Amino acid sequence: MKLTGLxxxxxxxxxxxxxxxxxxxxxxxxxxxxxxxxLDPLLRWAIVTTGQAAxxxxxxxxxxxxxxxxxxxxxxxxAAANPQKPLRNLIEADEFRxxxxxxxxxxKRLVIRDGGISGLSFDSPRTTSGALPDAPTDQASPxxxxxxxxxxxxxALAWFDDLAGRMQHDLLGSLATPRLVDELETRWPQQYDxxxxxxxxxxxxxxxxxAAFRExxxxxxxxxxxxxxxxxxxxxxxxxxxxxxxxxxxxxxQAKADRLAVDAARKQDEQFLREQLKFGNVxxxxxxxxxxxxxxxxxxxQTAYWIEQAQKFIPKKKIAPPARAxxxxxxxxxxxxxxxxxERVRLDGHARFDGQPLxxxxxxxxxxxxxxxxxxxxRLRLAGSGALDATIVAILDRRGDIPHDWVRIDxxxxxxxxxxxxxxxxxxxxxxxxxxxxxxxxxxDGESISGVISLRQSSKLAAATPMLRDDRIAQVxxxxxxxxxxxEATVHLSGALKRPSVRIESNVGPQLAGGVKGAVAKYLxxxxxxxxxxxxxxxxxxxxxxxxxRREAEKELLAKLGQDQKLISQIAALLQGQLPVTTGxxxxxxxxxxxxxxxxxxxxxxxxTR
Amino acid sequence: xxxFLLRPLRFLxxxxxxxxxxxxxxxxxxxxMLAGLLPKGSLLALLLATSLFALQVNRAAGLLAMGLFSFAxxxxxxxxxxxxxxxxxxxxxxxxxxxxYDQPLGPFWGLTNTVVVGxxxxxxxxxxxxxxxxxxxxxxxxPRLRDRLMKYRVIRWLKGAEVGAQWGLES
Numbered sequence: 001m002k003l004t005g006l007x008x009x010x011x012x013x014x015x016x017x018x019x020x021x022x023x024x025x026x027x028x029x030x031x032x033x034x035x036x037x038x039l040d041p042l043l044r045w046a047i048v049t050t051g052q053a054a055x056x057x058x059x060x061x062x063x064x065x066x067x068x069x070x071x072x073x074x075x076x077x078x079a080a081a082n083p084q085k086p087l088r089n090l091i092e093a094d095e096f097r098x099x100x101x102x103x104x105x106x107x108k109r110l111v112i113r114d115g116g117i118s119g120l121s122f123d124s125p126r127t128t129s130g131a132l133p134d135a136p137t138d139q140a141s142p143x144x145x146x147x148x149x150x151x152x153x154x155x156a157l158a159w160f161d162d163l164a165g166r167m168q169h170d171l172l173g174s175l176a177t178p179r180l181v182d183e184l185e186t187r188w189p190q191q192y193d194x195x196x197x198x199x200x201x202x203x204x205x206x207x208x209x210x211a212a213f214r215e216x217x218x219x220x221x222x223x224x225x226x227x228x229x230x231x232x233x234x235x236x237x238x239x240x241x242x243x244x245x246x247x248x249x250x251x252x253x254q255a256k257a258d259r260l261a262v263d264a265a266r267k268q269d270e271q272f273l274r275e276q277l278k279f280g281n282v283x284x285x286x287x288x289x290x291x292x293x294x295x296x297x298x299x300x301x302q303t304a305y306w307i308e309q310a311q312k313f314i315p316k317k318k319i320a321p322p323a324r325a326x327x328x329x330x331x332x333x334x335x336x337x338x339x340x341x342x343e344r345v346r347l348d349g350h351a352r353f354d355g356q357p358l359x360x361x362x363x364x365x366x367x368x369x370x371x372x373x374x375x376x377x378x379r380l381r382l383a384g385s386g387a388l389d390a391t392i393v394a395i396l397d398r399r400g401d402i403p404h405d406w407v408r409i410d411x412x413x414x415x416x417x418x419x420x421x422x423x424x425x426x427x428x429x430x431x432x433x434x435x436x437x438x439x440x441x442x443x444x445d446g447e448s449i450s451g452v453i454s455l456r457q458s459s460k461l462a463a464a465t466p467m468l469r470d471d472r473i474a475q476v477x478x479x480x481x482x483x484x485x486x487x488e489a490t491v492h493l494s495g496a497l498k499r500p501s502v503r504i505e506s507n508v509g510p511q512l513a514g515g516v517k518g519a520v521a522k523y524l525x526x527x528x529x530x531x532x533x534x535x536x537x538x539x540x541x542x543x544x545x546x547x548x549x550r551r552e553a554e555k556e557l558l559a560k561l562g563q564d565q566k567l568i569s570q571i572a573a574l575l576q577g578q579l580p581v582t583t584g585x586x587x588x589x590x591x592x593x594x595x596x597x598x599x600x601x602x603x604x605x606x607x608x609t610r
Numbered sequence: 611x612x613x614f615l616l617r618p619l620r621f622l623x624x625x626x627x628x629x630x631x632x633x634x635x636x637x638x639x640x641x642x643m644l645a646g647l648l649p650k651g652s653l654l655a656l657l658l659a660t661s662l663f664a665l666q667v668n669r670a671a672g673l674l675a676m677g678l679f680s681f682a683x684x685x686x687x688x689x690x691x692x693x694x695x696x697x698x699x700x701x702x703x704x705x706x707x708x709x710x711y712d713q714p715l716g717p718f719w720g721l722t723n724t725v726v727v728g729x730x731x732x733x734x735x736x737x738x739x740x741x742x743x744x745x746x747x748x749x750x751x752x753p754r755l756r757d758r759l760m761k762y763r764v765i766r767w768l769k770g771a772e773v774g775a776q777w778g779l780e781s
Contacts, residue, residue, distance in 0.1 A: 014666065021664045106714030326649045327691050327725030330698040332708035 040064050047075070055090065057081035058130040071102040081130020082123070089126055093349070094119025098342075112342045120349025120360075152289030157426055159287075174272060176265035177535050181542045184258055188546055192553045198244050199560040205237050206567040213574060231575055238568050241561060248557050251550055258546075262539055269535065273528040288489075288509035289502070291421040291429055296453075296491050296504060340369035347382070354417055356387030371398035388414045402446040409440040416457060420464070421508070427465055429508055431487055434459030442493060449500050453491040460485060463512055484511055630668040632748035638667035639744035642675030644733035647683035647690075652720025654730065671744075683729055690728030697727050 044064045051059035062077030075096040082090040098115035213230050216223035347362040362382035368374040377397035384390040390411040397404040414436045422428035434457050442451030461481045488507045495501040630638075645658035662672040683690070697703060710716050720726040759765045 017664055017666050024660070024664070103714055106716075106718075107712075108717045326687055327694060327723045327728070329722045330695075330707075330724065332704060332711045332722065 039066050051080060052132060055080055055083055057083040057132060068102060071100045073098045081126060086129040086131035087126050089124045092121050092124045093117050110340045115345040117345060117347050120347055121351055152286050152293050155286045156290035175269045175535055177262060177269050177539050180261055180265045181539045184546060185542060195557050199557055199564060202237055202241055202564040206564055206571060209234050210571050213571060234571055241564055245561055248554050251554055255547055255550060266536060276524060284510040284513050287513050288504040288506040291508055292489050292504050292506055336373050338368035338370040338373040342367040353387040358384050358387040360384040405444040407442045411438040414438055429512060430462045430464055432460040444497055447497050449493050449497045451493045455489045457487040459487055461487060463515060481511055481515055632745050632752060634666060635668040635671045635748040636741045636745035638672030639675040640737050640741040642672035643679045643740050644737060646676035646679030647729040647733045649725055652726055653718040654720055687725055690732060691724045693731055694724030694728030697731060698724060
C-alpha cells in the first residue's frame with residue numbers, strides 16, 4: 001500500500017512541471033494568507049472609501065472583524081456624516097453584527113441570513129466636521145412645497161393686512177363733516193373782518209365827507225364844485241351802506257345753507273363708513289395652508305430628504321445587462337437570485353423626540369441588491385417607545401417596472417409641546433401643549449405620490465395678532481378660538497413626487513377666518529358708530545358756536561352801520577340845508593332815510609337753534 | 611529585451627525540435643485545443659490553461675494550439691451555442707448541471723453557458739482524434755524537422771538561447 005503511494009507520487013512528480021507548479025502554489029498560499037490576515041483592513045478600506053464616495057461625507061468605523069470560517073462580520077462604532085450638516089451624523093451605530101452564508105460566497109452571492117444593528121441613531125451630533133476636503137457641495141434645491149406655502153402666506157397676510165389697515169386707517173381724517181365745520185370756522189372770521197372793515201371804512205369816509213363839507217361851507221360859492229363832489233361821495237357811501245346792511249341781513253340764510261352742507265357731509269360720512277365695513281373674504285383653505293403649511297412643509301421636506309437618502313442606497317430595478325457575447329446562461333434553479341441579500345437584520349437604537357429620549361427597535365428584511373430577482377420587497381418595521389409609542393412600516397418594492405414605496409406611520413399617542421402656527425409677528429395661532437395622534441399613509445408609485453397625513457391634537461388654541469395692537473380686538477379674537485379645544489389637520493398629498501400638490505384641511509382656518517373677520521367687523525362698527533356720534537356732536541357744537549358768533553357780529557356790525565347811517569343822514573341834511581338853489585344847475589341831493597333795522601329783531605332765532 | 615523579442619521564435623523552435631517526446635507534444639496540442647476552444651473567463655478555461663503549464667507537456671505546442679483554436683472556437687460559436695443549448699436543456703442532464711451549479715464555486719465553472727458547454731463538448735469530442743493525429747505527426751515530423759533545422763545556425767542559436775533561458779542565463 002505504502003509502496004503504491006510512493007509510486008503514485010513518483011509518477012505524479014514525473015507528470016507535473018514542478019518548476020511551474022511550486023511558485024504558483026506558493027502564490028496561492030500567499031493569497032490565502034493575505035485574505036486571512038488582510039481581509040479586515042481591506043474591507044475596512046472598502047467600506048470607508050465606497051461609503052465616502054457614495055455619501056460625499058466622512059465615514060468612520062472603529063473596529064472590523066471577519067470570520068470566514070464562522071461566517072461573521074462585526075463592525076463597531078460606525079458613523080457616516082451628513083453631507084449637508086457636517087457636524088451631524090446621517091447614521092451612527094454602536095455595532096453591526098452580520099451572520100453570512102459562507103457557502104453562498106462560493107456561489108458568487110453574499111447572503112446575510114441574520115444580523116443585528118445595535119445602538120443605531122440618526123442625525124446624532126459629531127465632535128468633528130464630517131465634511132470631506134474636496135467634496136462637491138450640493139446645491140440645495142428649492143423645496144417643491146415652498147411656492148405653495150409662499151402663495152398661501154401671501155394671500156392670508158394680504159387679507160390680514162387689509163383688515164389691519166382698515167383698523168389703523170385715520171377715519172377721522174377721512175370724514176367730510178369735521179373738514180366742513182373747520183372750513184366754516186375759518187371762513188366766518190374772514191367774512192366778519194371784511195364786514196367790520198367795511199363799516200369802519202364807511203364811518204371814516206363819512207367823517208371825511210363831513211369835515212370836507214364843513215370846510216367847504218365856509219365859502220359855499222367858491223366851493224360849489226367841491227360840495228357837488230361831496231354829495232356824490234355821500235351818495236356812494238350811502239349805497240355801500242345799503243349793500244353792507246343787505247349782506248348782514250343775509251347772514252341767517254347763509255347759516256341755513258351751511259347747516260344743509262353739514263347734513264350732506266354727514267350722509268357722505270355714513271356712506272364712507274359703511275364701505276369701510278365691507279371686507280375681502282379669505283379662503284379658509286388658504287388660511288389653513290398659511291397656518292399649517294410651514295409645519296407640513298418642514299415635515300415633508302424632512303421626509304423627502306430621508307426618502308432621497310434611502311433611494312440612493314436602495315438599488316432600483318436594474319436594466320438587464322446586454323446578452324453575453326458568447327452564448328447565453330441557462331439557470332438551473334427556480335429563479336435567478338440577487339448577488340447580495342440581507343434576509344433579516346434586527347435594529348435597535350435611540351433618538352430624541354421633542355427633547356425626550358426615544359428608544360426604538362425594528363427589523364429590516366429582504367434587502368436585495370437586485371430587488372427584481374427577489375420574491376419579497378424590502379420591508380422595514382420600526383417601533384418606538386418612550387417619548388412616543390409609534391409604529392413605522394416602510395415597504396419598498398422595486399420588483400416591477402415601476403417602483404412602489406409605501407410608508408405607514410401610526411402614532412396613537414404623542415405629547416406635543418406648545419407651538420405657534422403662522423407668522424408670529426402678524427397673524428398666528430398658538431397651540432398649547434397637548435396629547436395628539438398622528439397617522440400617515442403615503443405611497444410613492446414611480447414618479448407620483450399620494451397619501452394622507454392626519455394629526456389630531458387636544459389643545460387650546462389662541463389667535464395672536466400683534467399687528468393690531470388693540471386689547472379689545474385681541475380679546476375678541478382670543479374668544480373667537482376659545483371654544484376650540486382641538487386641532488385637527490389632514491394633509492392630502494397628490495401629484496408628482498417632485499412637485500406634489502398639497503391640500504390641507506383643518507378646523508383652524510375657518511374658525512380663525514370667521515373669528516378675525518367677526519371681531520374686526522364688530523370692532524370697526526363700534527368704532528365707526530362712536531366716531532360718527534362724536535363727529536356729529538362736535539359739528540353741532542361748532543355750528544352753534546358759529547351761530548352765536550354770527551349773532552354777536554351781526555349785532556355789532558349793524559350797530560356800527562347804524563352809527564354810520566346816522567352820520568350819513570346828518571351830512572345829507574347838512575348838504576340839503578346849506579345849499580340853496582342859487583347855484584343853478586347843481587343837482588339836489590335827495591337822501592331818503594336809511595332804514596336801519598331794529599337790531600336783534602333781524603336774527604331769526606328759530607334758525608340758530610337746533 | 612532580446613529574450614522578449616525572440617521568445618515567439620524560441621517557442622516555435624522548441625515546439626518543433628524540443629526534447630519533448632511526441633506524446634508530450636500530442637498531449638499539449640490536445641490540451642491547448644481544449645483550452646483554446648473554450649471562452650476565457652471561466653474557471654474551466656483557467657484550469658485547462660493551468661494544466662497546460664503545470665503538466666510535463668510541450669508548452670510551446672500547447673500554446674500554439676491554444677492560439678489557433680481560439681480563432682477556430684470563435685468561428686464555431688454558433689454551432690457551439692446550439693449544441694450547448696441542446697445539452698443544457700436536455701432534461702436528463704439538467705439535474706447534474708444543477709448539482710454542479712449548486713456546489714461551491716459552481717457558478718464560476720461557466721457550465722451554465724451554452725457556448726462553454728458546446729465548446730467543451732466539441733473539444734472533448736475532438737480531444738482523442740487531435741491527440742492521435744498530433745502524436746502521429748509529432749512522431750513523424752519531429753526527428754526529421756530536428757535534423758533539418760539543426761543545420762541552420764540560427765536554429766542552433768535559438769536552441770542554445772532556449773537552453774540558456776531554461777538555465778536562467780537570459781537575465
